[in-house]
Amino acid sequence: xxxxxxxxxxxxxxxxxxYGPKVLEQVAKDSEQISAGFNQSDKVCVNIVNKPTVKSxxxxxAVCQAANADKNCVGLILWMHTFSPAxxxxxxxxxxxxxxxxxxTQFNAALPWGEIDMNYMNTHQSAHGCREFGYIxxxxxxxxxxxxxxxxxxxxxxxxxxxxxxxxxxxxxQNLKIAxxxxxxxxxxxxxxxxxxxxxxxxxxxHAYGLGDxxxxxxxxxxxxxxxxxxxxxxxxxxxxxxxxxxxxxNMLKNEAKLELxxxxxxxxxxxxxxxNCFENLTGLTGLPGLATQRLMSQGYGYGGEGDWKxxxxxxxxKVMSQGKSGGTSFMEDYTYNFGTKDQVLGAHMLxxxxxxxxxxxxxxxxRHTIGMKCDVARxxxxxxxxxxxxxxxxxxxxxxxxxxxxxxxxxxxxxTPYLPxxxxxxxxxxxxxxxxxxxxxxGGAHHTAYSQAITxxxxxxxxxxxxxxLVVIDDSTNIRQFKNELRQNAAYYALSQGL
Numbered sequence: 001x002x003x004x005x006x007x008x009x010x011x012x013x014x015x016x017x018x019y020g021p022k023v024l025e026q027v028a029k030d031s032e033q034i035s036a037g038f039n040q041s042d043k044v045c046v047n048i049v050n051k052p053t054v055k056s057x058x059x060x061x062a063v064c065q066a067a068n069a070d071k072n073c074v075g076l077i078l079w080m081h082t083f084s085p086a087x088x089x090x091x092x093x094x095x096x097x098x099x100x101x102x103x104x105t106q107f108n109a110a111l112p113w114g115e116i117d118m119n120y121m122n123t124h125q126s127a128h129g130c131r132e133f134g135y136i137x138x139x140x141x142x143x144x145x146x147x148x149x150x151x152x153x154x155x156x157x158x159x160x161x162x163x164x165x166x167x168x169x170x171x172x173x174q175n176l177k178i179a180x181x182x183x184x185x186x187x188x189x190x191x192x193x194x195x196x197x198x199x200x201x202x203x204x205x206x207h208a209y210g211l212g213d214x215x216x217x218x219x220x221x222x223x224x225x226x227x228x229x230x231x232x233x234x235x236x237x238x239x240x241x242x243x244x245x246x247x248x249x250x251n252m253l254k255n256e257a258k259l260e261l262x263x264x265x266x267x268x269x270x271x272x273x274x275x276x277n278c279f280e281n282l283t284g285l286t287g288l289p290g291l292a293t294q295r296l297m298s299q300g301y302g303y304g305g306e307g308d309w310k311x312x313x314x315x316x317x318x319k320v321m322s323q324g325k326s327g328g329t330s331f332m333e334d335y336t337y338n339f340g341t342k343d344q345v346l347g348a349h350m351l352x353x354x355x356x357x358x359x360x361x362x363x364x365x366x367x368r369h370t371i372g373m374k375c376d377v378a379r380x381x382x383x384x385x386x387x388x389x390x391x392x393x394x395x396x397x398x399x400x401x402x403x404x405x406x407x408x409x410x411x412x413x414x415x416x417t418p419y420l421p422x423x424x425x426x427x428x429x430x431x432x433x434x435x436x437x438x439x440x441x442x443x444g445g446a447h448h449t450a451y452s453q454a455i456t457x458x459x460x461x462x463x464x465x466x467x468x469x470x471l472v473v474i475d476d477s478t479n480i481r482q483f484k485n486e487l488r489q490n491a492a493y494y495a496l497s498q499g500l
Contacts, residue, residue: 182281274302328356
């Protein structure tokens with residue numbers, strides 16, 4: 001069940017010529033049936049393409065080179081149906097640039113006890129064929145995911161889907177461009193970073209533009225297009241009739257329509273998948289985009305406030321990973337705490353929270369913006385859905401990158417917030433706020449995050465492994481002493497792995 005168009009994962013089966021044509025013919029049939037089974041499953045989101053069985057160093061090298069050259073191939077699932085001597089894989093794995101997953105399964109689930117013979121044993125050798133292949137992956141220090149279990153089992157297919165989504169995210173990362181309108185918020189540390197190092201590590205590009213470049217496009221938006229956009233807003237959101245009768249408020253809404261249409265054109269024409277802006281850099285614009293940013297995020301664009309390009313890229317990558325899944329992904333910020341029987345975090349931002357996480361149809365209102373600049377801005381108001389979620393923070397450690405994940409449980413607001421003119425989400429961090437916040441601070445996590453109810457920790461873990469960056473997870477099992485030791489050990493490992 002593909003939801004990613006032409007993107008595909010190649011299914012490559014390893015064997016050798018030793019077994020003769022009959023065994024290899026059966027291997028090929030079994031491989032075709034497994035890949036077809038994945039494609040028929042409602043668990044696997046990417047088209048799985050079965051490739052001919054590889055039986056020699058030359059065939060392995062050729063399929064790895066072909067995968068590198070194919071823009072639609074986002075990764076490979078490698079399975080050793082029989083015994084595939086692992087020295088045959090060295091050249092191919094040395095040149096393989098796409099991520100791969102090692103599937104440790106066998107074609108039949110149960111052994112035919114009354115009929116089993118040596119022919120059956122020779123045809124079903126995954127138990128030791130995959131161990132031979134596993135050795136060479138470890139010997140060559142290849143990062144990969146290993147999935148173990150019968151290929152028709154739902155949990156095995158779910159793990160495959162998790163990895164495939166990460167591979168899709170990694171492919172997006174390699175082709176992503178982020179537009180920065182203005183600079184970072186002045187004097188803020190965590191939103192800074194090495195954009196060259198990020199492009200080397202993650203693949204995505206970050207390009208800065210002056211506000212004049214954007215305002216020139218915004219100013220070209222026609223009144224007819226603005227009017228059509230206002231009609232769209234009236235359909236999509238709850239809007240009080242008084243807003244349309246108030247000329248000033250209606251003009252504020254028209255401002256957002258022009259900003260949205262202008263930014264969308266700029267991003268579309270430039271091939272950008274995400275953007276940043278900053279309330280300290282707005283010359284030529286009517287104000288800080290509110291509704292415009294929220295709607296662009298809901299259309300799949302990444303966003304980072306105050307010039308936070310790392311979070312913008314992460315939001316976009318996670319949105320791409322989550323296609324076809326329920327739940328949304330948004331730029332977020334840990335804004336304020338609710339200390340009580342169970343300590344909670346109220347997440348929000350000045351204006352820019354994506355309506356993909358809303359628990360009901362958002363309201364569209366105009367309110368005063370008072371941080372850094374004072375003007376009235378149209379924005380969407382809503383509360384986030386209850387349910388499991390994660391907060392993800394990619395940070396620049398100076399000599400490397402780190403990705404931090406905190407698992408949380410989002411809950412409903414206990415009361416209405418009639419005087420809070422921003423969208424928000426309320427959550428309880430795992431294992432609790434005391435441990436989670438301390439661990440987050442020890443890890444250097446940012447105040448901005450990519451918040452998602454569609455993406456899981458496993459998705460991010462697979463992505464981080466593909467990127468070759470450190471991942472630290474704050475969850476139910478987190479203990480501060482152990483967590484600090486993990487950070488120290490990781491620091492030593494990543495320093496040594498980079499060499500001199």
